[in-house]
Amino acid sequence: MARKIGPFSSAASFASIPPAISSCMTAAIEIRDVSKRFGALTALAGIDLDIAEGEFFGLLGPNGAGKTTLINLLAGLSLADSGTLAVMGFDVVNRYRDARRRLGVVPQELVFDPFFTVREALTIQSGYFGIRDNRSWIDEVIHHLDLADKADTNMRALSGGMKRRVLVAQALVHKPPVIVLDEPTAGVDVALRQTLWSFIRKLNRGGHTIVLTTHYLEEAEILCSRIAMLKRGAIVALDSTQNLLNSVSGRRLKLWLKPNELPLALRPMQIAKGEKSFTLKIEDYAEIERVMAELRMAGIAVQELELQQPDLEEVFLQIMSRQ
Amino acid sequence: MSSPGMTGFATLFYKELLRFWKVSFQTVMAPVLTALLYLLVFSHALEQHVEVFDGVRYTSFLIPGLAMMAILQNAFANSSSSLIQSKVTGNIIFTLLAPLSHWEFFLAYVLAAMVRGCAVGLGVIVLTLPFVQLDLHYPLWALLFAVLGSGLLGALGIIAGIWAEKFDQLAAFQNFIILPLTFLSGVFYSIHSLPGFWQTISHFNPFFYMIDGFRFGFFGVSDVSPYFSAAVVATSFFALSLLTLRLLKSGYKLRQ
Numbered sequence: 001m002a003r004k005i006g007p008f009s010s011a012a013s014f015a016s017i018p019p020a021i022s023s024c025m026t027a028a029i030e031i032r033d034v035s036k037r038f039g040a041l042t043a044l045a046g047i048d049l050d051i052a053e054g055e056f057f058g059l060l061g062p063n064g065a066g067k068t069t070l071i072n073l074l075a076g077l078s079l080a081d082s083g084t085l086a087v088m089g090f091d092v093v094n095r096y097r098d099a100r101r102r103l104g105v106v107p108q109e110l111v112f113d114p115f116f117t118v119r120e121a122l123t124i125q126s127g128y129f130g131i132r133d134n135r136s137w138i139d140e141v142i143h144h145l146d147l148a149d150k151a152d153t154n155m156r157a158l159s160g161g162m163k164r165r166v167l168v169a170q171a172l173v174h175k176p177p178v179i180v181l182d183e184p185t186a187g188v189d190v191a192l193r194q195t196l197w198s199f200i201r202k203l204n205r206g207g208h209t210i211v212l213t214t215h216y217l218e219e220a221e222i223l224c225s226r227i228a229m230l231k232r233g234a235i236v237a238l239d240s241t242q243n244l245l246n247s248v249s250g251r252r253l254k255l256w257l258k259p260n261e262l263p264l265a266l267r268p269m270q271i272a273k274g275e276k277s278f279t280l281k282i283e284d285y286a287e288i289e290r291v292m293a294e295l296r297m298a299g300i301a302v303q304e305l306e307l308q309q310p311d312l313e314e315v316f317l318q319i320m321s322r323q
Numbered sequence: 324m325s326s327p328g329m330t331g332f333a334t335l336f337y338k339e340l341l342r343f344w345k346v347s348f349q350t351v352m353a354p355v356l357t358a359l360l361y362l363l364v365f366s367h368a369l370e371q372h373v374e375v376f377d378g379v380r381y382t383s384f385l386i387p388g389l390a391m392m393a394i395l396q397n398a399f400a401n402s403s404s405s406l407i408q409s410k411v412t413g414n415i416i417f418t419l420l421a422p423l424s425h426w427e428f429f430l431a432y433v434l435a436a437m438v439r440g441c442a443v444g445l446g447v448i449v450l451t452l453p454f455v456q457l458d459l460h461y462p463l464w465a466l467l468f469a470v471l472g473s474g475l476l477g478a479l480g481i482i483a484g485i486w487a488e489k490f491d492q493l494a495a496f497q498n499f500i501i502l503p504l505t506f507l508s509g510v511f512y513s514i515h516s517l518p519g520f521w522q523t524i525s526h527f528n529p530f531f532y533m534i535d536g537f538r539f540g541f542f543g544v545s546d547v548s549p550y551f552s553a554a555v556v557a558t559s560f561f562a563l564s565l566l567t568l569r570l571l572k573s574g575y576k577l578r579q
Contacts, residue, residue, distance in 0.1 A: 038579070077419055078579040097422035105420055111413035115342050127334025127385065127419030 004125060014185050028178045028209035030220065030271075031257045033082030036069055036233075043069040045233040047083070050212060050225075053177070058224030058241070059312075060214045060316060065230040067213045068108060075105045084216065087178055104171035108182040108213075110163050112155040118142070118166055119151045122173050124278045128263050129174035141169045168196060172203075179203065180211045183224045185219065221245075221312035229319055237319045241312070248315045251309035253280045253288060255295075263298040266291060332427035336419060336470050339435030343347065343401055350439060355446040360390045362451060365511060376513070376544045382455050384538075388510035390447040391472060398440030398473035399480040399501055402432045405428050406484025407493050410577075411500070419578065425571035429564070436477025439467055458541060464549055466538025468556065471566040472533035475560040476482065476501075478567045504530045514546050529559045 007234035029051040035043040044066045050059045058211060059067050072078035084091060090098035113121060119138065126134035126137070140152050145165040150158060155166065157276050164184065171179060181200070185193045201223070204210050207298050214220055220227060220241075229237040229246055237244060252271070255262075255278050262278045269291075284286060288307075295302060343350040366382035376384060409415035418428065451457070459465065479501075487493040508530035513524050525531050526547075536552035537547035545552070571577070 072579070073419055079574060095423075100422040101418060103420075107413075107416055109413050111416055113409075113414045113417070114412070117346050120341075124334055124338050125417060125421075127337070128418065128423060130422070149514050178350065313390065319357050 017096055027051065028055065028087070029211065030084075030089075031070070031074075032084045034070070034073060034080050034083050034085060036066075036073060036078070039288065042233050044073075044080075047233075047235060049228060049235065049238070051208075051209060053088075053206050053209055054204070056201075056224050057208045057212065058220040058227040059211060059230065060217065060220055060227055061213075061230035062320065066233040068182055069233075070230075071105065071180050071211075071213065075103060076100060087102045101174060102177050104174065104179045105169050106171045106179070106181045106184050108186065110160060110167070112158075112163050112166065114154070114156045117152050117154050118147055118158070118169075121155060121166060122169055124171045124240070125170045129175060134173060137175065138169075138173060138200040141172050142149055144195075144202075145169050146195055157285075161188045164188050164192065175226075177207070178211070182213050182217065184212075185214065185216060193219075196279035201264045217312040217316055227312075229316065231320060244315050244319075245310060245312065247311040248318055250281045250283055251310065253282050253291060254306040254308060255280065255291075255302060256304040258303050259296070261300065263294050263300065265294045333425045335423060335427065335431035336434055339405060339431055340438060343435070343439050345565040350401070351442055351446060354393050354443045355450060358393045358443075358447045359450060361389055362386065362447075376542055377540055379544070380455075383457055384456060385511065385536045385541075385542045386448065388534050390444040391424070391534050392443035392505050392510045393447050394440040394466040394469055394473050394506075395476045395505060395533065396440075396501065397443040398436040398476040399483070399497070401436040401439040401492055402477045402480030403484040403487070403496070404437075404480075406446055406481060407434065407487050407490060410488070411490070412483070415577070420486055420505055425568055428571055429568055432481050432505050433474055433477040433564075436480055437578040440476065440482050441474035444469060444473075460543035461467060461549075463540070465537055467553060468533055468540065468567055470558045471553070472537065475529070475533070475556065475563055480559065481567045482563070482570065485570055488576070493499070493575050504528055507531075508534045510534055510544065513514075522537045526559070529555060 001288045029049070031047050031049040033046055034047045035042070047070060048160055061067050061072065069078065073080050074087065074092060076096055080174070084093075086092065087099040088101065088102040092099045116124065119142070122138045122141070123134065124137065144150055144283075145168060147162065147169065150162055155163065158166065168181075168184065171181075180198070184196060188196075196220070210223075212220065212224060224241055226239070226240050228235050239247070255277065256276055257267060260276055266278075266280060268279040269282065270278055271281045280291060282291070292302070343569070348359065362385055365385055371490050406415070409418070483493055483496040487496060507525065509525065510526050513527040514531065514535075517525065532547070532552035532555040535545045535547055536556065539549040539552070
């Protein structure tokens with residue numbers, strides 16, 4: 001049976017991680033000149049990346065960019081051809097036990113062991129990490145991920161969304177300070193996304209480092225404080241989310257006009273036209289005044305006006321297209 | 324379910340035991356039944372015609388061989404099928420993400436294979452006892468060969484499970500290597516009944532020494548010295564264990 005848990009108890013529980021783990025005041029993840037090839041394909045080409053403790057970090061890129069390869073190297077699922085990777089200061093090869101104890105990975109694929117129930121799977125996963133009695137924390141994770149009703153159900157009988165929740169729970173059973181989520185919301189419903197992000201944000205507020213890869217860029221924009229973009233195995237952008245958003249020139253001004261026509265002088269700025277609206281590209285706020293002046297001179301009234309900031313998707317597309 | 328004391332190794336061992344125990348009808352009962360059917364058919368066909376060792380009925384002679392064959396085949400099946408299933412379904416990631424050493428991985432899989440192999444072998448012997456008189460002259464010898472043999476095949480199962488990428492590759496390993504080696508090892512006969520050439524060939528089959536040594540534990544009679552058999556089996560187990568550990572340490576076909 002799951003216990004009733006207070007709203008902040010997960011952060012409190014995570015605070016009870018042994019001092020050897022929680023007192024490390026080093027970068028959560030250090031990646032130095034890491035390369036990886038698969039035959040003729042260069043999956044990663046000299047990646048350098050530091051992720052600080054407590055960051056909510058986004059790793060973005062198109063399919064085949066090298067995101068999952070980088071995560072696999074970090075988790076020890078794959079071995080780098082050159083370079084080093086460390087989790088909380090522990091090299092993932094030479095100090096693999098220490099590194100893996102500090103890392104929780106939610107894999108991209110919906111994998112599960114068909115022989116076990118949810119609770120058995122979590123108990124076994126705890127044991128792999130040397131935790132003898134983890135029942136209270138397992139109950140807490142089950143509760144937070146809304147798995148209480150399915151705790152004693154065999155993994156085979158779960159829906160895709162429920163299996164995804166169990167994968168998240170399995171990554172958290174050993175209370176890792178660094179959590180990597182490889183496209184955790186791919187193909188899952190809105191309810192799970194809300195549950196998942198609420199829980200992950202709570203963990204992040206509790207001091208946990210979160211590394212997220214996702215193709216849902218609006219999620220990354222809202223959640224991540226810093227983002228790296230990968231393309232063909234190389235980092236092509238690395239900055240705070242806000243700086244990346246600011247780096248894209250041009251904002252959009254959407255206008256509903258009466259009469260529904262755009263003066264000739266403004267037509268070069270037009271980038272889209274709706275049934276009753278016009279969208280103009282402006283470089284800075286000062287251009288709004290020029291647009292207004294042109295409209296006044298043409299005797300056209302503004303019925304409604306909307307200033308649109310570039311979103312992460314636009315930033316992503318621009319960066320990917322110019323590299 | 325309550326779990327035992329949980330170090331990483333103990334948990335993986337426990338998980339491997341649980342995995343086959345949850346489907347024990349398929350993993351324990353079915354092979355016991357298969358061995359009993361072999362016994363039924365061969366003993367009826369040959370009981371009146373064959374006496375391999377003086378004073379030992381053919382059915383009695385057959386039982387330790389069948390038990391050992393079941394031990395070897397099931398030890399191999401346990402580690403190999405567990406690994407290939409985990410690889411194909413992808414859930415091997417849960418053990419690869421854990422802070423387990425290659426030693427812990429090896430010992431957990433081999434010990435679980437030994438437990439299943441020996442459970443099936445014991446089942447065969449226990450179920451035949453009411454019908455056939457079976458002496459056990461040197462139980463420690465029998466135990467030694469059961470342990471070494473199941474360990475050897477458990478290690479071989481790990482190698483096959485690591486190497487195979489598909490179920491049919493594993494089936495090929497099982498049907499073209501394990502099965503012929505088992506059947507040509509003297510389960511159903513003494514190699515002294517073979518022509519000279521095949522006797523010589525049999526001496527290069529490590530399975531022969533496992534069967535012969537195990538049988539010595541029951542009858543105190545064997546085709547070759549049990550000390551020599553033990554040395555061959557122990558050396559083979561040691562060599563295969565080294566190879567398995569090396570594969571696991573390198574991450575061959577497990578960590579890309």
